[in-house]
Amino acid sequence: MSSSSRIEALLESVTIRGTKFPNRVIMSPMTRGASPNGVPSAEVAAYYARRAAGGVGAIFTESVFIEDKGTMGKFDLEGGDDKKTGWPVMFGEAPLEGWRRVVDEVHAAGGLIFPQLMHLGIQRSPAKGQSWSDIHISSPSGIWGTPEQIAALPEEKAAVMNCPGKAMTEDEIWAVIKAFGDAAANAKSVGFDGIALHGGHGYLIDNFMREETNQRTDDWGGDHVGRMRFAVEVVKAVRKAVGDDTLISFRFSQWTHHDVDAMLTKNSDELKGILDLLAEAGVDIFEASARDFRDPVYEGSDLNISGWTKKLIDKPVVMVGGTGVRRERHESALTPPQVVDNVDEIMERYAAGEFDFLAIGRALLNDPNWLQRASAGEPFLDFNPACLKMGYVE
Template sequence: MSTNSAKALFEPFRSAKLSLDNRIVMAPMTRGFSPGGVPSEDVAAYYKRRAENGVGLIVTEGTLINHPAAGASTRWPHFYGANALNGWSGVVNAVHGAGGKIMPQLWHLGITRKPGTGTNPDAPSVGPSGLNLAGEQVGEPLTEAEIADLIAAYAQAAADAKRLGFDGIELHGAHGYLIDQFFWGVTNTRTDRFGGGLVKRTRFAAEVVEACRRAVGPDFPIMLRFSQWKDGAYDARLAKDADELALFLQPLTDAGVDVFHCSTRRFWEPAFDDGVDLNLAAWTKKLTGKPTITVGSVGLDLEFTRFFKEKKGAGITGIEELLERLDRGEFDLVAIGRALLGDPAWAAKIKEGRESELRPFTPEATQTLY
């Protein structure tokens, strides 16, 4: 691949609230290198290396909002408490010092959290209806007062992100975690205003976005990551076609989402069986007019779920199709996950035509902070 052929990836991005030097986003990936929930200088250096090597926007690993059942590991970073927030301040300063931009991903596992885990093992796991991803009753439905507390926790995290100097926030509304559990009919059977049909099931997320907007003001970017698939339910669908997707996206757009991060396992796959060759990010941009991020096995010859099933790494593959789609304007930004996990210089090597120097992804990359 020549430098010229990758030109679309290195065009500046400009929207009403976000300006980036290029179209490359570091995808959020759980790392587990923050004992006690506090990100260390090693974590700051890890993100700084990506910024130094030309990543336009870094989205951090999932960071836990201030709720006792948010996470399942004592090594996942918190986004609350003086020590953790001081650690994140160091991360922001390191990334900005390298000329990069960074947003925290705000996260709550919801009912998928294994009971007895995390910082507060005695806290019960929570979900909209107490149903797990198989639709089995494993807990009590959240009360409206508990939902209000969760919304307030997201808003407080957003306010702290702005105060610390982050360049925006991303809300994790994908993969069967808490916000997504409200979206999905299997896990949300509520009959109050937070449940019902597809549109009504967006109410929780919309109120989270609205609360975050009030906390950060009109000009601070809010991104939302969503997916059709769930962890272990890869054929799940929130929307069966483009018409349903439009209904789903409208209240989220109205609530104030600025950028949609459209999580798929393989970026090249069409979103629907309708004969239209548009992926989820392309359809979302077409339907909302908002900027979108595509993601899914970019630069790798093996999609990510097989890494764990087959306990193997992935080789390097070309990104010509990705570049063609980006050049056509199907989506605006490209999130790179595991290819960037094992090779902090991925962006620089692509820009400079040094593909022969790219490092393949190996399982060991998940065990260290390259």
């Protein structure tokens, strides 16, 4: 890539905890669901290797399930009628061998790769052939959100979520924490370069962090420190599992999938409290996820969530959200976006010190060579709606 590129500053290498990133562009996690029975296919390996060959500094994989009854089941793994789809997992001999192949091919293409480990939490819903009564839903308080959030759901889901569920027991909580640690150890054993934890968007870790979904009065709830305990213990378990030489990244968001206007933190003091606890537990990198990177987060300031994160914590920050594409704020993730050239505004924010790494998602799904085009100043490819189809790994 040309040293005179307009994204020259993002092409500089950086080393964190002994891991050298060749540049500051990260492929953002995007669910592909091309792993029947939880096993990443050869096509998945080739898909990630193509993005590595395209030059991104690191790949953060699609969400990968830990082993727990509340985050996956037989139907989730078997996928669709074509038997070519299914959600990947980070446990079991066959899935781990599948991931080893993915890691080896990405490394051969010159890339770094982190798995995004996650638990669905309250976001779990029935797969094909299931009803709500067939599945186990894990959550801190057995509630999906506020009455207003529930009222905005599709009628069938609202009817179920409006009924009080079962809060996780102490034993269930510790079992999930252990499962995160076990998954991280498995990931390290097959050669991953670091661990990414999904703590945003309304999944389980996020459920514990939010007052709307965490109404517990024990040590796992209460004020922001209590609500952060689960996330902190997950990070500690992962750090213990992978040791001091492995990077841990943590994604968080103000918004959730069911409420894009939600606010995890109401002000910068609350945000700093969360960041400090996570950093102390062992987080090296913060992925600050916004619906759109232009969105200011607190009244009276133009800073977005990554800018505030960078201001409040002395850790590398990833800017996430609409960086390579544009869609309306309330549109579904399955709505085809428009590929846009945001490079000049992105570089202005980088020069202002608002982030350290840039996350690119759908634009890279659409074009493995997006970074090369950005570097050369070439026009970006029009978005191909077919790449949003579940199982797409071209």
